[in-house]
Amino acid sequence: MTLYHFGNCLALVYAPYHMAYKFSGVNEYASFSKCVYAGGLYIFTQLCKMLLLATFFPDSDNLNTTGEYNVILEILKATVDFADLVGLYFALNSVPGKGHAKILTAAIGWASAEAVVTLCVPLWVGARGSEFSWRYVRWCAGAGAALVRLAARAALVWLAARHDLARALRAPVAALLLAAPYRALLLRAVAALLSLPQEHIARVALHGAHTAAVALAALAMYAIQTQQNAY
């Protein structure tokens, strides 16, 4: 398609991030540099993860020639994503201020870095190429959901790191955090169970529903925790 289409896709990806930064009130608490710092941490975490994957896991491109899906290997690989949670924790710690400011700054920085690193090049190559595909539009719309998901995850990490975490919240927070790295795997399993076709609108809906559920749960727990602190 055209450069115009590429511009459309870019707007779809990056405008929500910019708006989130501008209108969530984050810029009143923390400076832009904190967001950049969180983004830097994201990149550093990905490098560490790649090192781990490259060192301890067999080369999946050559291994998977038979097309078999090795569940154990995939689960082990997903386990490496716990590094993301550690990275988020450091990002949260580096931001001064109240809880919600910490969470939003870290999430926006982290998610923007993710969007820049993972989407820019495929979009430039794909959405600007001659071929039209709904895939790129879907990716771009997915970036907005990723921001919500990361905010929820950051909230969970923030909650888990609190010493005065309400006793009732400990189990659900731990459960959601433990499930976070396996999100993609679990969703794929659910989609396979429901036998949804590849690249189908139902899959997009499934991802959306999951993100909304996690976000609402995290928000609820955040609300309970802050309520308890207020007394």
Added chain:
Amino acid sequence: MWLYEADGFAEIFKGYLPYYLLVALPIFIIMSPVNPVAASHEFSVYRMQQYDLHTVPHGCRSASFNLEGRSLTSWSTSRHCVVARVQDITIDQFMEIRSKAGALLLVLPKNDTVLSSEEKEHIQLLEMAMIQQEVSAPVYFAQWTPEYETILQDLQHSFITDDKSGTALEAIFNSVSSNGYQIVVSAPTPQKIESKPVTLHGKLVGRSGSSQTIVIAAHYDSSGVAPELSSGADSNASGAVAVLELARVFSRLYAGGSGGAGRGAPSLLFVLTATGHSLNYFSIKKWLEEQLDSADASLLQDVSFAMCLDSISSSDQLTMHVSKPPKAGGASHSIKERLRAPVNHKKINLADETLAWHHERFSIRRVTAFTLSTLQSHKDPSRSSVLDTYSEESLKNLVSNIGVIARALASHIYNLTDEASDEDWALYDQALGIEETSVKHWFKYLASQSRAPQVVTTGIPPTSGVTAALERALSRYMDVTVSVHSVDKREPEYTLYSPTRAVLYVYSVKPAVFDLILTVAIVAYLSILYFAMQYFPRFYEEYAKIVTGKAKVH
């Protein structure tokens, strides 16, 4: 309130975005691939024939295009590439496309669909009409694949056409849902290719004391609307196979017997030429010039007759085409009697662009000659068709026809009469045994590939590919001489052009209006997001109240 919002939106574009772009865009442009070709469909396509005959241009004159694909009914301007099945397009439609459309892509019938004889005839006539004149737009042919089927169906059912949709809303909906295709072929501009046709000939020497020679000739090239697709089974793999088989049979007869007792009186000269009717029998013309006009014209000194074989597999009834009715008592009359074939007499018309039959080249040089063919007329469109392919039935006809020819030839050479005893005939039939497996092998091999002049006469060295295979086969029975001809530099008898094939990319695209609609949708999405962010604190308050059951205290 509205002022603030407007301010907020403006901030987005005033703030950091220009700086991001300032950094990001140059990086993108550096990283951008030189050739952003990542099409979902990539096909090999075959360009239509392009050649000049006596400097008269024929066929398609250009090669590259980058146009929007349209169906036969929906194309309108030269910015469209018409995509159609070859059996769907009529000659009138082709004439219109030839003068107005940007390009034409024709999909050949699926291999396993058996075309009706009317469809076959239609396609052959279309091919003839296409090749008669020059076409300035690029024309390509493609083998059927399932992907083409979807593309063809999409193009037929798409309503991208601007005038067909009823309401504006319908047009918008169609532009989002329908698939358009951008069709791209990037090929080098057509260029002349050097063509060096050859003539292979080998001689079986007859009994000493007789200087009579019988020439058995056939051309082995094929012609069709697309060079790479013309496998030419009937015209003229059949003739070439027959020459090989006759060479095998008679080489055995001539070598048999003690002290050459089986040797017939006349010498047999087997000739295979590289260019046939599509290029006006150029090779045999040059070869005859060389043999007859040279100082020692020993090879063709006393030719009793020249027998040309052309398209002898379409039925089991041979026809003898002559330019002069055979005289009673002459050698060709004797063959005619023995073949019991009807004679078709057609005078040579030098005013025509091409000669009708192979033997006319001999007749012009005052050599008694005739062509044996199963076709009734030289104008039969099946002689230059891409549909001329191998079939079991044509093999059966070919074997029986070779048998008939071999028998007639043998009975002429050994001067057998009809009164010969059955015992004698049985003996001859045994000696003349046509090996069906070898005929089948050669027929299949020759018909399995393109033997267009663009392919068989441009090899380096001149004897490569099919030519080399034929030379090796013939040299098993006799010494083979290869004569390489070349076209005249200043006034070329014919000129061939490359490329004959190209790679076609098909991109699925959306109409330009789709991007505008997408922009509107994105703006709406962002506005909703904006209001969601504005109302998020209130939502949170309510939500917290529900979750904790208490009013929030600040």
